[in-house]
Amino acid sequence: MSRVVVTGGSGKLGRAVVTHLAEQGYDVVNVDTAPPPAGQPALFTQVDLRDLGQVTEALTGIDDRYDGVDAVVHLAAIPAPGLRTSGATFANNVPSTHNVFSAARRAGIRNVVWASSETVLGLPFETPPPYAPVDEEYAVRPESTYSLGKAVEEEMARHFARWDPTAKLVGLRFSNVMEVDDYADFPSFEQDPRRRIWNLWSYIDARDGALAVQRALESDLTGFEAFIVASPDSVMSTPSADxxxxxxxxxxxxxxxxxxxxxxxxxxxxxxxxxxxAHTWRNHAG
Incomplete structure (x- = not known):
């Protein structure tokens, strides 16, 4: 059984990731500032990721609770622009990710998966993308401080991977994460497609986001790689080309x-x- 620390395991995507990894046989430790939901199948430890010392301890073992970690999934962050001031968002997210990367290196953890963001593709696409479907081939185009932070994190990952060529640092550019309860509103998007134009009408089911995390953890890649993680279908009924x-x-x-x-x-x-x-809103929306 592999032990995986999941930062932000109490959040929307984090809850799905913790549950999925536990179901797949992983020994999961949820590291967060917020308490987990009742019955979550993971050990919980409250950690301030802005403190490198706390992060280092979380990735090496805490007292007699656990000892040694095989991999880390870093999801904890202020999750979108506008929730806090831009300066506060950057000051929380970027140092926290640096601390996770640095502590993992100190601990000899060479399997790191973390949440980058679809926003690095140029969202909200007020400047149109160079082509579609958009992919990982063009340079990042952050349009907010939140997105700029994610771009900085990807650049940090490139250099942490350069410092240790045996390490794997995978950035998952998650689209807008949705749970089943969110799908009730999806049919209304058809009345005004501009409501979802900002990310080209895309989303990702939290359960499929968790699957992407598992696939990244278990891949035999080395170095830094970034992947877009979205549902194979849009939030719309109108054809995407139209x-x-x-x-x-x-x-x-x-x-x-x-x-x-x-x-x-x-x-x-x-x-x-x-x-x-495997999951689509079309199986759940009334």
């Missing part, structure tokens, strides 16, 4: 898209991680 033509008429299609296929390409995650998402 939406692109209507709202982004000057953005070329890099390849054909079929029906309501996502415009945030998950081709790389499918190819290198074996990511095969």
């Amino acid at each position: 939406l692109l033509a209507r709202y982004f008429p000057d953005v070329p299609l890099k390849r054909p898209v079929s029906g309501t296929e996502t415009l945030l390409s998950i081709d790389k995650a499918r190819r290198l991680l074996g990511f095969d998402p």
Whole structure:
């Protein structure tokens, strides 16, 4: 059994990740400032990730609670722009991620997966993307301080991987994370597609986000890699090519898209991680 520390395991995506990894046989430690939901299948430890000493202890073992960690999944962060001031968001998120990367290196943990963000692709796409489906091939285009922080984290990961060529640091660029209860509102997007234009009508079910984490943990990659993690379908019923033509008429299609296929390409995650998402809002929305 492998022991995995999940930071932010009390949050929306974190809850799904903790549950999924425990179901797959991992020994999971939830590291967060917020308490976990009742019955969560993980050991919980309250840690301030802005303190390198606390993070180092969390990734090496705390007293007699646990000793030694095989991998870390770093999800804890202020999760979106505008929830706090820009300065506070940057001051929380970027140092926390640095501390996780640094503590993992000190602890000899070479398997690190963390939450980057779809926002590095240029969201909210007030400046249109260079092409669609968007992918990992063009340079990051942060448009907010939150997104800038994620871009800095990816750059840090490149250098931590350079310092230890045997390490793996995988940044998962999660799309908008959804739980089943969120799907009731999805049919209303059809009345005003502009409500979801900001991320090209994309999303990711939290359960599939957890699957992407598992696939990244278990991959035999080394070095730094970034992957878009989105549902294979959009939040809409209108075909994706029609939406692109209507709202982004000057953005070329890099390849054909079929029906309501996502415009945030998950081709790389499918190819290198074996990511095969299974959940869609269409099975839950009334």
